[in-house]
Amino acid sequence: MKRAIFVAVGTIAGLTATLRYTPDNPLLTAGTDLALGGPQTLGGAQSQAPSAQGSPNVPAVSASKTSTPVPTNSNSAKPNSVKTKVTKPAPKPTKTVKPAPKPTKTVKPAPKPTKTVKPTPTPTKTVKPTPTPTPSATPTPHLVSATGDVAQAGFYGPVKVKIQVANGLITSITPLKWPTGNTSISISGYAIPLLIQDALRTQSANVATISGASYTSQAFMTSLASAMAKAGL
Amino acid sequence: MNTSTFRIGVTNDGWQRAIHLEEVWGTVVILEVRAEALPDDVENHLAEVAKFLHQVDDWFSTYRIDTPISALRMGFADLAQMPEVIQKVLEQCNEIRELTGGAFDPWAVPGGVDPSGYVKGWAADVVADLLVEHGLENVSVNAAGDLSCRGLQGPDQAWVVGIRHPFDDQAIIGSAELLNNAMATSGEYERGKHIVNPFTKDRQLNLVSATVVGPDGGLADALATALLIVGLDGVQWFQDFPDWSGFLVDAQTVHTFGPAFADIDAAN
Numbered sequence: 001m002k003r004a005i006f007v008a009v010g011t012i013a014g015l016t017a018t019l020r021y022t023p024d025n026p027l028l029t030a031g032t033d034l035a036l037g038g039p040q041t042l043g044g045a046q047s048q049a050p051s052a053q054g055s056p057n058v059p060a061v062s063a064s065k066t067s068t069p070v071p072t073n074s075n076s077a078k079p080n081s082v083k084t085k086v087t088k089p090a091p092k093p094t095k096t097v098k099p100a101p102k103p104t105k106t107v108k109p110a111p112k113p114t115k116t117v118k119p120t121p122t123p124t125k126t127v128k129p130t131p132t133p134t135p136s137a138t139p140t141p142h143l144v145s146a147t148g149d150v151a152q153a154g155f156y157g158p159v160k161v162k163i164q165v166a167n168g169l170i171t172s173i174t175p176l177k178w179p180t181g182n183t184s185i186s187i188s189g190y191a192i193p194l195l196i197q198d199a200l201r202t203q204s205a206n207v208a209t210i211s212g213a214s215y216t217s218q219a220f221m222t223s224l225a226s227a228m229a230k231a232g233l
Numbered sequence: 234m235n236t237s238t239f240r241i242g243v244t245n246d247g248w249q250r251a252i253h254l255e256e257v258w259g260t261v262v263i264l265e266v267r268a269e270a271l272p273d274d275v276e277n278h279l280a281e282v283a284k285f286l287h288q289v290d291d292w293f294s295t296y297r298i299d300t301p302i303s304a305l306r307m308g309f310a311d312l313a314q315m316p317e318v319i320q321k322v323l324e325q326c327n328e329i330r331e332l333t334g335g336a337f338d339p340w341a342v343p344g345g346v347d348p349s350g351y352v353k354g355w356a357a358d359v360v361a362d363l364l365v366e367h368g369l370e371n372v373s374v375n376a377a378g379d380l381s382c383r384g385l386q387g388p389d390q391a392w393v394v395g396i397r398h399p400f401d402d403q404a405i406i407g408s409a410e411l412l413n414n415a416m417a418t419s420g421e422y423e424r425g426k427h428i429v430n431p432f433t434k435d436r437q438l439n440l441v442s443a444t445v446v447g448p449d450g451g452l453a454d455a456l457a458t459a460l461l462i463v464g465l466d467g468v469q470w471f472q473d474f475p476d477w478s479g480f481l482v483d484a485q486t487v488h489t490f491g492p493a494f495a496d497i498d499a500a501n
Contacts, residue, residue: 209375209392209394209395210375210378210394210395210396210405211375211379211380211395211397211444
């Protein structure tokens with residue numbers, strides 16, 4: 001599998017354009033401009049062991065003022081931030097509804113007949129980036145590191161990861177062993193860093209899991225799981 | 234290869250959690266259950282329910298020639314000969330095709346009918362419901378990015394699900410609470426998906442990423458892909474679905490609708 005995932009390094013600087021979508025559809029809430037970062041590096045394999053992705057309970061989305069138009073080819077650009085407010089998980093009353101299991105469902109899920117939704121476009125507000133709450137002073141961080149078992153990635157070869165844990169949160173994941181060789185370049189060069197990022201960011205922001213990210217390496221997850229078990233997570 | 238593993242840990246809130254990873258469909262499906270106290274044999278329940286994923290593969294895999302769907306695609310069998318579950322899924326797909334004016338069209342892809350754009354989200358729902366049947370109330374199923382949640386992730390806390398940032402694979406761009414809901418995200422960044430625009434027959438897409446939240450995982454999966462193709466005009470499909478929500482990203486802007494994203498401030 002040859003993928004030109006990692007495009008040569010380059011920078012986009014200075015271009016500013018903020019397009020604004022005026023919703024002609026009454027169902028749409030007014031748009032939130034993406035504030036796309038200034039000079040940025042394109043592509044490039046992600047670092048193998050990024051340090052902790054933000055502090056606990058802070059969504060990994062930051063705000064930035066400058067805007068840069070983004071090429072729609074997502075391979076070639078990665079604006080580094082988006083100005084949007086991440087839903088703060090507000091405690092909800094315990095309400096455990098058990099939907100009756102239904103293998104196939106009708107397309108119209110509970111059609112509520114007459115209720116045309118017309119959310120009035122939310123008036124423009126100035127975004128106040130959620131201030132980073134200073135982490136409650138923890139006297140001495142409880143540091144643990146653990147190495148996962150070697151897991152076979154089938155066709156691709158062995159995977160082994162090491163994790164660093166501080167106060168119950170993983171701060172880094174280092175692949176000690178992962179597939180090499182022609183056939184597995186895309187696995188080690190692409191999937192493993194992606195998986196590391198997923199594993200790190202899910203534990204911040206109280207987010208339990210992530211939509212839109214597919215997990216391509218069972219072996220990575222297996223080794224990570226055993227490392228986490230050893231670290232008592 | 235259908236190895237699986239699990240681990241048990243404790244959340245910050247003191248709840249127990251167990252995770253099961255099932256390698257299937259060329260990816261990994263993650264089953265997670267949480268509770269103040271999980272049953273001792275939780276691993277068995279997880280493993281038992283995860284078998285359904287392989288059953289789904291046996292029915293719907295278009296990568297294997299020994300599946301009913303492949304027989305249908307190759308013309309060796311007709312619809313009436315298909316297992317009931319395939320007939321039902323295709324009926325659903327047909328209704329969604331009508332709902333979306335053809336933007337979601339499993340019959341328009343090269344190689345014959347392919348309901349894969351519906352099946353992953355549908356299967357996540359079924360697995361979540363099966364886990365509930367096994368007495369596990371607090372469940373999240375992540376079928377390669379298509380989510381289905383039941384119950385809570387912790388004391389008084391609905392499941393919080395992040396949305397992958399379409400431009401930055403290290404970040405999430407937003408999140409939502411799911412209370413017995415499904416979330417599906419479709420993105421241009423998914424190179425492997427090869428989404429074909431049924432109108433233009435090319436790969437032209439009108440959004441960078443589309444996320445749909447609603448009570449039906451298969452429908453959410455299909456509508457996320459259809460929105461990605463059609464763009465903001467597709468929001469009209471949700472006119473009669475007030476309990477559905479969307480989080481749409483184009484090159485410059487995030488657009489949201491529905492209750493799941495109601496508290497996201499619009500900003501300049």
